[in-house]
Amino acid sequence: MTFSASKYDLYFNIDHTKTHFEGTCKITLKCKIEQEEKNESVIILNGNELVITECRLNDTTPEINYIKKDHLIQLSFPNGIIKNNDVLLIKYLGKLNQIKTFQDKTMGVFKTNVMNDQSGKADSIVISTHCQPYHASRIFPCFDQLHLKAKFKITIETNDRFKVISNGSVIVRELRDGLQIVEFSETPYLPACLIGFSIGDFQFIQSEVLTSSNTITTLRFYSPLEIEHCTFALDIATKYFPILNNILFPTYYPLDKLDFVLLPFLSDMAMENFGMVTFQMDYILLSSITNPKQYQQLEQLIVHEMVHQWIGDLLTFNSWKHLWFNESFATWLANELLEYVWTSPDYLKTHYFPTISQLSTHSIKDTLPVAADGKSTDELFQPQSYIKGVPMLRELIGYVGKENFIKSLDTFLDDYETPIDPKSIWCNLGVENLYNWFIASKESPIFHIRDEGTSWGIDKSDLNRFGDVPIFLNKEKENTLASLLTQSENDAKNILYNKDMLGLYCVSYESANCIDAFCNRVDELNEQSLYKVFQDLLYFINTPSKVNNYHVDLCLKFLQKMSCDPCMESIDEKFYHSISIALQILQKIQRSYINSDCKLIKIRDKILTPLYMKFKLRSKLVELSDTVFRNPFELEIHSQLLFLLKLPELDSEIVSNAKTLSFDILKSLMRGSPFKKVPLEIIGGALANYSRFLTDALEWKKILDIMKNGRPFVCHLLNDAGSNAHVAIQNVIIENIGYVIEHELVEKTLKFVYTNIESTSIEMLLFGFVYNACHKVVNSKQKKQEKEGNVQRSGRNNRKSLTKRNNKSKVNNMNTTMFVPLYSGEYVKDICWSWFALNFDNIARRACRKGSPTSEQLNKTLKNIFMVIAEIYLSGLSVTSEEYRKNSEKLKNFVVAKNCKFGDEMDLKSLLDTVENEKRVNDDGLKKVCIENEQSLLV
Ligand SMILES: [Zn+2]
Known part of the structure; x- marks a missing residue:
């Protein structure tokens, strides 16, 4: 124009x-x-x-x-x-x-x-x-x-x-x-x-603040009602306006007032019009503050909007496609001012960590919303936009220093009439390449820590490849570009290569010496730095092309240090989050060792038992007070420990302790005793454990009933989970009740899926079966007979021999030393498969009915179930094995037959391809590492 x-x-x-x-x-x-x-x-x-x-x-x-x-x-x-x-x-x-x-x-x-x-x-x-x-x-x-x-x-x-x-x-x-x-x-x-x-x-309340040039700025809140409930907000504005106006950006704000107007309706939470911020009033009008989190949210919102007065209003960006940067800047600076944010576990858990882990593995470009042509604020202002630039800013500032950064912003504010591209902020500080890394590269850099003679350091070829990336070591000197890292800095004294998770890169620790030093001196590291180490580890473990022995090693050694180190009688809270990630990894490792009792026993005795004893969940549930579970990661740890300890074949004192505790937790959820209240967060692990041991069909039925209506049980939850607490309970139940292994319950669960096939997400009920696919089901009625016959467990056998033995026992049931197998001989996966093959036609017929409102949903559910069943059916088999070939053949024939019958609209073939591809990739991943690594890693 x-x-x-x-x-x-x-x-x-x-x-x-x-x-x-x-x-x-x-x-x-x-x-x-x-x-x-x-x-x-x-x-x-x-x-x-x-x-x-x-x-x-x-x-x-x-x-x-x-x-x-x-x-x-x-x-x-x-x-x-x-x-x-x-x-x-x-x-x-x-x-x-x-x-x-x-x-x-x-x-x-x-x-x-x-x-x-x-x-x-x-x-x-x-x-x-x-x-x-x-x-x-x-x-x-x-x-x-x-x-x-x-x-x-x-x-x-x-x-x-x-x-x-x-x-x-x-x-x-x-x-x-x-x-x-x-x-x-x-x-x-x-x-x-x-x-x-x-x-x-409108009514209003106001305060006056003195500027650095000795003039007065009036801050005023307007509301059409309940103006007295704006006082919290006014206090916050009065506290932070001078910091922005007098200290960070002196001389730039040209007005003698800043107004905040509360509106009954506003399609966004707030809008930062220059000199007149508008808010959707429900976010601001607070008659009382019932918990500190509420006050912190209010602080974040108001400070964020105030930051925009300078960055976003005076200094503006030249295209809507940079909106993410504008928003991230306001979030970053607000968080800097509200110092607690960087250390608040809640904030880190729900906002910051998920973003940074996404950024560790994807470029900004991949995660950017399509902003350039968006027409409505809904499209432009995705929650992601508010945070994705924050890690970039932290890295930049970690490297150039906060003072230099603010000084550099001044040069743009001086010429605020000209809108800018965010890239120029990096250019102005001489690190243009760093910005290009974020925007253009497909993946974050990975630095490999490898042995160098008797010491260790970042692999030379990485240093050459990623020379422009700043490295944050745990030693004094922080702002070193990779290319400038000298031998003396890259040496054996350093145990951490991404301090305070400032760097947007991953670190793969592949030196046994470094891993030992890391575990020995782990006390020196703070929560954020540790978090990043384990988040990277989780990424490697989940990426078959990247996982190796050292990753398993680091995870197990760290957990063993936490569990068994005599100097750590109680575990510092700064480790909780890392432990919970490590336990997540341990879950996968434990599954890979499914055929190796001796490794499973080592994990049980060297990690799970001592950790379980240290965390004392039962006594905490008995004592129960508001502050007992104040760290959100502790609850995750409890839940994971109960999940990991569902080991009926490897019975021990701790295993049966955890089992009793899980039963008590479920009892308390249903009846309010023996524990008055239970935290929602531990129910998942407790239920998985409970299901795994459960044999009683009546108890099982009671749990399933919660899934239909969670409301009566909300009063037994410890923390106020909000108006959707009943849905949260139902979801936890559906995800964790499928760990049953008792023959009758496995069949009942499948029957339940069939009769409730029209419910959304019903396929989640099968998740436990994916986990247990290779287990043989237990037949408790058989067991009862065994008991009546006064016989003992003596091993695992298949059905054939079971029938034989049973015949014998009829003849000779007083023989106390007789060999009677515990298992009925059927695998979970076989039962699931025959259930699916039997019921598919009935569901498919309804799913293919044109024009029916439920058929579309049913179609989706059936596809999802097919994928889960295919995964279950191929589970535990190496892709090169004869048995895999046979099962895969069976699935393919099934697809062909069903296509003939129902047409290929459901595209079962491509769903099966997806499952098989994933399976092939995973076989090369952690499982292979665990199988090949025959020397046990635990000392
Ligand atoms: Zn904003």
């Missing part, structure tokens, strides 16, 4: 009783220098649902063309020549949108009726604006692009009973015949999407 604006002079006449408002817009035009002398005769403006009543430029009236589908207005001046600084005058009508529910999108100018505290009627009025990303064009004709900045002068005429707020400060307020005309000070250069005003029956 040839033209943009250097200034808008806007006059709004807003009558709250009407459905439209009147506007007058004077645009001072700006054209690119090189075009200044050309004869231009067309101006194209953004305008959405605006009707122009008058338009003039230098006494010339243009021909007006509405290009409705693109929300554009084309003005053609047949005889006119448009010059720089010409003023275009437009009078128009715009829509005053009525917002009644949360479903209504707030766009342009909108009005809401609010309940009046005094009259009890909904006759209070709130009118406000929402421009981001492209809705300024619903308020005034403009050049509505993020990179086009101009100054705005706003005047509002409206009923004199209302408070009137806008970006600038009020400079004149004139009263006339029940009306008021309020003139606001001119804004600095802003994009049109940051303009806004609010009109309505």
Whole structure:
């Protein structure tokens, strides 16, 4: 576009009783220098649902063309020549949108009726604006692009009973015949999407803060109701505004006020209009703070919006595709100011860690939402956007230092009229390549720590390959680029290569000496650094092409250190998160050792037993107080230990302890005793353990009933899990009840899946069977007979021999030394397969019924079940084995037969291919490492 604006002079006449408002817009035009002398005769403006009543430029009236589908207005001046600084005058009508529910999108100018505290009627009025990303064009004709900045002068005429707020400060307020005309000070250069005003029956509270230049800035909260409940928010703004305004960005904020306006409806949580932040009021109005988390969330929200006043409002980015950076910056700086955030386990667990682990393995580009062409804020503002840039900023600042970073931002703020690309921040600090790494590369770098003679260090070829990446060692010197790392820094004293998880790279520890040193000196490391080590480890363990012996070694040695080190009588909380990740890995290792009792016994005795004893779950459940489980990772550890200790074949004191405890936890969930309350987080592990030992069909039925209705059991939960607690209980049950191994219960579970096939996610009930696929089912009725016959367990046999023995026992059942097998001889996988083969047609017939609303869901469920069953059926078999070939053949024939019968719409073939491919890949992964590594790793 040839033209943009250097200034808008806007006059709004807003009558709250009407459905439209009147506007007058004077645009001072700006054209690119090189075009200044050309004869231009067309101006194209953004305008959405605006009707122009008058338009003039230098006494010339243009021909007006509405290009409705693109929300554009084309003005053609047949005889006119448009010059720089010409003023275009437009009078128009715009829509005053009525917002009644949360479903209504707030766009342009909108009005809401609010309940009046005094009259009890909904006759209070709130009118406000929402421009981001492209809705300024619903308020005034403009050049509505993020990179086009101009100054705005706003005047509002409206009923004199209302408070009137806008970006600038009020400079004149004139009263006339029940009306008021309020003139606001001119804004600095802003994009049109940051303009806004609010009109309505507001009350306010305010505070004043002193700026570094000894002037006063007024902070004010406006709300149509319950203004007294804004005090928490006002306190927060009053505390943090001076830090931003006086210390971090001195001299840049041009206003003597910052307003915060609470709205009954706003499609986003908040909107950072310059000088006038709007909030959806439910997030701010708090009559009391019942837990510290609530206050922290409020702090984060308000500080985040205040940061935007400088970064995002004054300093802006030149395209919507950089939105993620703008948001991440505000999140990062808010977190820096609210120091607790980086160390709060809750925050780290729910927000930060998941993001950083995603970034460790994917480039920013892969995780970027499609922002460039997004039309609504819903599309643009994905939760991911608010955090994904944070690790990048931490790495940059870790490398250049915070002071240099802020100083560098100043150079951009000095020239804030020019919007920037985030890349220029990296360029300005001389690390452009680092930015390119994030944006362009497919995968994060991996540094391998390998032996070098008697010491160890980062592999030389990695150092050459990733020379531009800053390395964060646990020694004093932190900001070293890989290429600058000298031999003395890269030496045996260092045990950590990504301090404070500042670096966006993974580290693979592949030196036995380094792993030993790491485990011996693990006390020196902090929670974040440890977390990153184990998160990387989890990534390697889950990636068949990357996993090796050292990874298993590090995991087991660390856990053994935690379990058995006599110096660690009780385990420091900083280790909890890492232990819970290591136990997650141990689960996989334990499964890979399924045929090696001696390794399983070692894990049981060297890790699980001592850890279980240290964590004392039973006594904590008995003592039970609010603070007993304050660390969220501790509950994960408890749950994992119960899961790992479901070892009926390897009975020991601890195994039976864990079993009794699991039974008591489930009893307490159902009846409120022996423990009054149980934390939701441990139910999963307890139930898996419980199911594995369960033989009683009546007990099993009671648990399944919880799955149908969790509500009556919510009162037995320890922590308030919110209004969806019953759903959370149901989900935990469905995911963990499938670990049954008793023949009758396995069949009942399958029957339950069949009779509830129309329920969503019912296939999750089969997850336990995937885990136990290679186990033989137990026949407890048989066992009972054995007991009656007073016989002992003597081994595992198949069904054939069982029948034989039984025949014998009839004859000779008083023989106490007789050999009677425990197992019925059928594998879980065989039972699952025959169940599926038998019932498939019935389900498929219903799933293929066209036009039925349930058939679509059923179709999805059946596909999912097919994949799970295929995985179960091929489980435990090496892809090269004859038995694998046979089972795979059987599945393929099944697919062919069903395609003949039902058509290939369900595409079972490609589902089977997916399962088989995954299986092939996994066979090369951890399992192979575990099988090949015959020397046991545990000492
Ligand atoms: Zn934001």
